[in-house]
Structure formats: structure tokens, C-alpha cells
Amino acid sequence: MTTPAPTALPLTQGARRVVTFATLGFTLMFAVWVMFAIVGLPIRKELGLTDAQFTLLTAIPVLTGSLLRLPAGIWADRYGGKTIFLGNLLITAAFALALSFASGYNLLLALALGVGLAGVSFAVGNAWIAQWVPTARQGLALGTFGAGNAGASITKLAAPALITLVPAGLLIPGGWHFVPFVFAILLVLCAAATARLTPPDAVQHSERTLADWLQPLARAQVWRFGLYYVVFFGAYVAYSLFLPKYYVDHYGIPLAQAGLLTALFIFPASLLRPLGGYLSDRFGPRAVTVASFGIMLVGLLPLMRELPVTPFMLLTTVVGVGMGVGKASTYTLVARWNPGQMGVVGGLVGLLGGLGGFFLPLIFAALKPSVGAQTAFIVLFALTLGAGVVFVANMLRLKVLGRNPTLATPA
Secondary structure, three states, rough: OOOOOOOOOOHHHHHHHHHHHHHHHHHHHHHHHHOHHHHHHHHHHHOOHHHHHHHHHHHHHHHHHOOOOHHHHHHHHHHHHHHHHHHHHHHHHHHHHHHHHOOOOHHHHHHHHHHHHHHHHHHHHHHHHHHOOHHHHHHHHHHHHEEEEHHHHHHHHHHHHHHHHOOOOOOOOHHHHHHHHHHHHHHHHHHHHHHHHHHOOOOOOOOOHHHHHHHHHHOOHHHHHHHHHHHHHHHHHHHHHHHHHHHHHHHHHOHHHHHHHHHHHHHHHHHHHHHHHHHHHHHHHHHHHHHHHHHHHHHHHHHHHOOOHHHHHHHHHHHHHHHHHHHHHHHHHHHHHHOOOHHHHHHHHHHHHHHHHHHHHHHHHHHHHHHHOOHHHHHHHHHHHHHHHHHHHHHHHHHOOOOOOOOOOOO
């Protein structure tokens, strides 16, 4: 396993503020990124959408937020994490505001692409933090930032109440329209606080060409990291979108309660990322990643058959535990093997993981008629098992070769 990180100096005040405001911003952006999982249900009823139309609407933001992670990560490395993060907040706010006044399926799809820019914040935030936090301390720092995935629970818990809070027809948009309206205001306030309270970027001019920036992407190891992140993050996004509808359609549970039960999956899958980062710093990310694969497989195995709602909820929580810890350990591996290149490598890994979040719900819907109601869990079990085998095989190969990442702080 990877040698535990040596004791590092305390973080500077500037670094602490970067981690704090990057995490706050990412939490809010993630809530925006997955809001169609909740607001899409009243939209489905209002517009009479088919299952395919509903699935596409919920998945479209994930596509945008995934495909643009790589270029956004490169921009953050080149021009500064704070600069790109602020731009990301404000542009997403503009699309959320437009969405709050929109109607019609085609227009909603177009604006969903813009709202999906919220997902880009992950790659930008990772690069921003890596510019301020020493490599040996990045496990906990990146894990804390990644806990912003809990923003999905904000949507699941708050959005059903917001939908009923303001009736349609008032001066401000009501019904489901009120949700993106509130998010747009919060994004602008978050941008103002971040601009005021975090230190300015201190990016040094670089003579590196685009080919130099993209050079790490030629390594097979980087793409394997992307595979692991599909399991830990892509499937997390897919299940965050899939579970509310599953609870409503399969168990006949009201939307507000379905959001609450989904949040029970989201909490460990998000809030345990700091723990996963700490454990990775303490014991090495390889061992923690293996354990995460094992926990997910234990939870998924019984989910491949019909279950009453209580054991179903408990087992999805177990799966969430594995995802939360595994997301952090994977990005600790990325940071340790690629010091100084977190924007481009982390951007690609995040891109691949996000694409998993886009394609998995579509795969679930396509295979459901032939495989059955438990398709989502059967598919993820097979994917987790395959990725786990790839990880262990390469871990043993690197151990035999005596290869370990450097823990030196990037210049």
C-alpha cells in the first residue's frame, strides 16, 4: 500500500479560506446540478412527459457538467482557480434565473444544458485547492471539498417544500419555477462572498503549450482512475437522479418522503468524503479504495432482488458509505500521482465520472424492460466488481514493481 503521508505544516489562512469557500460554492452548485431529479417530477406531470423524456431532462445537465470539466480544469491551472470558480458561479446563476421563467420541453432541455455548468465547479475547485494545499495534506482537503456532493440533499429536502411554498401566478415565479429562482439568488450571493473573502490568485506565467498540459492524458493509469470514479461518483450522480423516481413509482411514496429517503443515501455518499480523505492520508489511498469497492459490493448484492422499503433504504445507505469514502481515496490517488497537474488530470477523471452519471440512467432505462425493476443495481454490481478487479490487479502490479507516488509539494 502507499506509504502514509508525513506530518505536514499547518495550512495557511489563505489555504483554509480557499478550502472553505470552494466547499460552500461546490455544495450549492451540486444542489443546482441535480435539481431536475426533483423539479423534473412536477414538470413530467405538467407536460405529460414519457419516461424517456424525463430521463433525458434529468441527465442533460450531467452531460454539460461532465464534458466541460477537462477544459475548465486546464483553465483553472492556467488562469487561477478563483477566477474561473467565480465565473462558473455567475454564469450558472444566469441560466438558473432563465430557467425559472421558462416553459416548454425543448426550451427546458436547452436551459438544462446551461444549468449543467454547475457540475464544472468540481474540476475548478479541485485545481484551486491544489494550488494552495500541499500534496501531503490534499487527501483531507479534497475530501472536505468533495463533501459538497451533499448539496444533492439540499435539493432532495428543500426543493419539494419550495415547490409548494410560492403558488404560480405571483410576481415571482411559483411552483417548480421557484426552485431555480432561489438557487440563482444564492449563487450570486455565494460569488460575492467568495470574491470578497478569499485571497487573489497567484498563478505564475507558464510557457507550457496545450500539448504539454494534455500530456498526462496519454497514461493508461489516468483513464483507470476515471473508471474507478465512474463507480464512486458517476453511479452516485445516477442514483441521486434515479432513486426519487424509484421510490415514487416502485413503492408509491409521496415526493417529499422520496426526497428524504434519497437523502439518506446522499448523506454518507457525500459527508464521508472528508473521512475517506483522512483515512487515505493516514493509511494510504490504495487500501481505502479496496475497502470501498468491498463495501459497495456487500450493499449491492442483496439489492439485485425485490426488497421491502426499509431494508432497501438501509442497503442503499451502505452503498453510499462505500461511494463516499471511495470518491475521496480516488482523488487522493490522483493528487499524489499527478502533483502540479490536478486541473488537467482531475478534470479528465471528473469528466469520465460525470459521463458515468449521464449514461448510467439511460442504460438503466434501456435495460429495464428486459432485465427488470432491479436493473440499476444489477448493472452497478457488475460495474463495481469489474472495476474492483482492475484496481486490485494494478495495485499488485505496482507493488511488485515497487512504484509509489511522490508526496513532494508541487512548485
